[in-house]
Amino acid sequence: xxxxxxxxxxxxxxxxxxxxxxxxxxxxxxxxxxxxxxxxxxxxxxxxxxxxxxxxxxxxxxxxxxxxxxxxxxxxxxxxxxxxxxxxxxxxxxxxxxxxxxxxxxxxxxxxxxxxxxxxxxxxxxxxxxxxxxxxxxxxxxxxxxxxxxxxxxxxxxxxxxxxxxxxxxxxxxxxxxxxxxxxxxxxxxxxxxxxxxxxxxxxxxxxxxxxxxxxxxxxxxxxxxxxxxxxxxxxxxxxxxxxxxxxxxxxxxxxxxxxxxxxxxxxxxxxxxxxxxxxxxxxxxxxxxxxxxxxxxxxxxxxxxxxxxxxxxxxxxxxxxxxxxxxxxxxxxxxxxxxxxxxxxxxxxxxxxxxxxxxxxxxxxxxxxxxxxxxxxxxxxxxxxxxxxxxxxxxxxxxxxxxxxxxxxxxxxxxxxxxx
Amino acid sequence: xxxxxxxxxxxxxxxxxxxxxxxxxxxxxxxxxxxxxxxxxxxxxxxxxxxxxxxxxxxxxxxxxxxxxxxxxxxxxxxxxxxxxxxxxxxxxxxxxxxxxxxxxxxxxxxxxxxxxxxxxxxxxxxxxxxxxxxxxxxxxxxxxxx
Numbered sequence: 212x213x214x215x216x217x218x219x220x221x222x223x224x225x226x227x228x229x230x231x232x233x234x235x236x237x238x239x240x241x242x243x244x245x246x247x248x249x250x251x252x253x254x255x256x257x258x259x260x261x262x263x264x265x266x267x268x269x270x271x272x273x274x275x276x277x278x279x280x281x282x283x284x285x286x287x288x289x290x291x292x293x294x295x296x297x298x299x300x301x302x303x304x305x306x307x308x309x310x311x312x313x314x315x316x317x318x319x320x321x322x323x324x325x326x327x328x329x330x331x332x333x334x335x336x337x338x339x340x341x342x343x344x345x346x347x348x349x350x351x352x353x354x355x356x357x358x359x360x361x362x363x364x365x366x367x368x369x370x371x372x373x374x375x376x377x378x379x380x381x382x383x384x385x386x387x388x389x390x391x392x393x394x395x396x397x398x399x400x401x402x403x404x405x406x407x408x409x410x411x412x413x414x415x416x417x418x419x420x421x422x423x424x425x426x427x428x429x430x431x432x433x434x435x436x437x438x439x440x441x442x443x444x445x446x447x448x449x450x451x452x453x454x455x456x457x458x459x460x461x462x463x464x465x466x467x468x469x470x471x472x473x474x475x476x477x478x479x480x481x482x483x484x485x486x487x488x489x490x491x492x493x494x495x496x497x498x499x500x501x502x503x504x505x506x507x508x509x510x511x512x513x514x515x516x517x518x519x520x521x522x523x524x525x526x527x528x529x530x531x532x533x534x535x536x537x538x539x540x541x542x543x544x545x546x547x548x549x550x551x552x553x554x555x556x557x558x559x560x561x562x563x564x565x566x567x568x569x570x571x572x573x574x575x576x577x578x579x580x581x582x583x584x585x586x587x588x589x590x591x592x593x594x595x596x597x598x599x600x601x602x603x604x605x606x607x608x609x610x611x612x613x614x615x616x617x618x619x620x621x622x623x624x625x626x627x628x629x630x631x632x
Numbered sequence: 633x634x635x636x637x638x639x640x641x642x643x644x645x646x647x648x649x650x651x652x653x654x655x656x657x658x659x660x661x662x663x664x665x666x667x668x669x670x671x672x673x674x675x676x677x678x679x680x681x682x683x684x685x686x687x688x689x690x691x692x693x694x695x696x697x698x699x700x701x702x703x704x705x706x707x708x709x710x711x712x713x714x715x716x717x718x719x720x721x722x723x724x725x726x727x728x729x730x731x732x733x734x735x736x737x738x739x740x741x742x743x744x745x746x747x748x749x750x751x752x753x754x755x756x757x758x759x760x761x762x763x764x765x766x767x768x769x770x771x772x773x774x775x776x777x778x779x
Contacts, residue, residue, distance in 0.1 A: 568697075569695065569697055569700075570696075571671055571673075571754070571757065572640075572696050572697045575751060575753075575754060576636055579635065586671075587670055587672060588672045595672065601671075601674065601694050601695075602672040630636070630640055630645070631648075
């Protein structure tokens with residue numbers, strides 16, 4: 212087995228990856244938008260769903276749907292088996308030690324809020340500090356701000372360079388205060404594409420006994436994640452960014468931490484025994500899954516992980532790295548276009564501005580060419596402030612994208628230039 | 633490209649590149665800020681009103697071509713007009729950018745923004761400056777948002 216980083220030298224055009232077959236798995240891709248073939252490059256916002264996921268959700272509702280964990284009847288047993296089967300798929304996907312460490316939530320956002328509320332609420336006191344970074348999505352900023360407000364704690368922010376790389380000396384300096392109770396860091400930045408050195412950051416934090424939460428919303432669909440090798444304490448991600456449905460998210464947490472944490476929400480399914488005097492909580496993971504969950508959504512997520520695993524994340528990463536290199540070279544050839552985020556370790560995402568053309572105008576013109584991109588602040592306003600821009604245009608790639616689609620993007624951007632020259 | 637030219641007409645491109653009345657009034661009688669939270673567009677409008685007439689109007693800010701050109705065209709349209717005409721003009725303008733109506737007479741150059749009606753997500757760009765003016769006239773303190 213070669214080391215994972217050796218993949219960055221993989222040859223062109225997705226070696227070992229049958230792009231035509233992959234694209235055939237996505238019914239939505241084969242349509243025209245404003246008379247042009249759809250080129251979907253808004254994958255950092257949400258990715259499209261393969262047939263296997265659509266069929267799994269539909270198969271649940273048409274074949275065996277019932278509520279889980281409570282029925283004596285066959286459908287309930289089948290639904291429970293499928294739901295818990297998906298939990299095992301997530302465990303295997305992240306290489307977690309136990310299924311009890313896998314909590315299903317609504318989203319990455321809810322996963323982070325769960326930790327901020329439950330872990331933060333009990334472990335963070337007045338005068339303590341939480342460390343995040345300057346390139347976090349709002350969902351990994353606001354829950355900590357709310358916690359700090361409640362607890363009287365302070366939020367500390369690791370700055371980053373013009374290229375979009377965290378300044379690790381500053382990170383070490385912040386850790387050294389002796390007051391830090393938690394580090395929350397994004398694995399892969401949605402606004403810049405930067406892949407952060409989280410293993411090194413986790414090791415530094417652990418050397419001082421500080422637990423680390425990783426926001427993996429953007430990372431899991433693009434690079435292999437092994438929570439035991441990383442040794443992270445919490446890892447959060449969403450179904451909809453990894454070819455699964457929206458409305459389902461995952462929180463991985465180390466068992467010892469989850470065991471010590473109070474419940475996040477109260478309700479059904481998270482209890483062992485309820486009397487009006489006292490409630491005994493259920494064991495992990497049910498303690499954190501109050502109420503009837505998104506049953507079909509979780510089953511759909513399991514199907515998405517099966518689909519992605521069959522392709523292999525190494526092959527996905529190699530293909531997307533090729534797209535990044537190709538797109539970076541071609542976009543750099545457009546005069547007046549400035550790429551934002553040029554980290555050495557970067558995922559297939561190009562955020563940019565163009566002289567004379569506002570990102571929203573770029574977005575509208577590209578849409579008329581059938582090309583879907585994102586224009587705006589990408590729920591990362593501090594990143595926009597860091598670069599002094601109100602917004603950027605962002606093309607973000609997934610495994611089903613091709614070099615031809617990069618060409619279509621570049622051709623349309625020349626039209627933008629022509630119009631605004 | 634032809635349908636895009638319906639949206640990005642020459643007049644709009646011109647006003648985007650060289651916005652009119654793009655300055656600060658040092659002592660305005662009325663002032664307000666407008667933001668498009670999702671876009672990050674920001675605008676400040678300044679009015680100098682005397683005897684019920686808009687004697688001077690100017691704006692500052694950063695936004696897309698549609699919001700900048702609309703703000704610029706609006707300042708041209710409102711300068712010298714009685715304050716009571718603002719609501720009427722805004723309603724006529726709003727109809728033009730949201731419905732398939734025949735362009736009401738009296739809108740003048742503002743009607744070049746009619747192409748926006750085919751781009752529902754951009755209506756808020758075209759109306760941002762107008763919302764800010766109405767907020768200024770109502771002396772609202774918090775920035776007006778179009779979301």
